[in-house]
Amino acid sequence: RKTINETKEKKLQDKLHLLEAKIEELEIESSVAKKNPSFAKEHAQLSRHLTELQRKHKEFRQLLLGNHLPSVSLPHSLLTAGPECSFINLQ
Structure with a gap:
């Protein structure tokens, strides 16, 4: 029983030191x-x-995983045609 109390006290002291360091x-x-x-x-x-x-x-x-497009409009940069759009067209 004494060792259990000592262990608890040690844990509480460690916790106290950590909290003091966080405050600092x-x-x-x-x-x-x-x-x-x-x-x-x-x-x-x-x-x-x-x-x-x-x-x-x-x-x-979401675009890469093929999930449904978000309900808000996509930024213009995603709507421009380019090599990166070919991946979307393959899905």
Whole structure:
């Protein structure tokens, strides 16, 4: 029983150390963001760009897998004729 309690205590101490490290990391990020106001702006811009790339990837994957086309209209770049369209025509 003593070893079980020691094991639990060790796990809780490890968890506490991890949480303290995470708090310290967040405090450092916060101080950097305060010193560099463009950081938040750049982060928001990169986040929007990532979301857009993920959306395009999903559409492209749907095209490759032959799923039904999305109900929204496709971007003009996907509608232009070219070698990449031959794959779609083969399906």
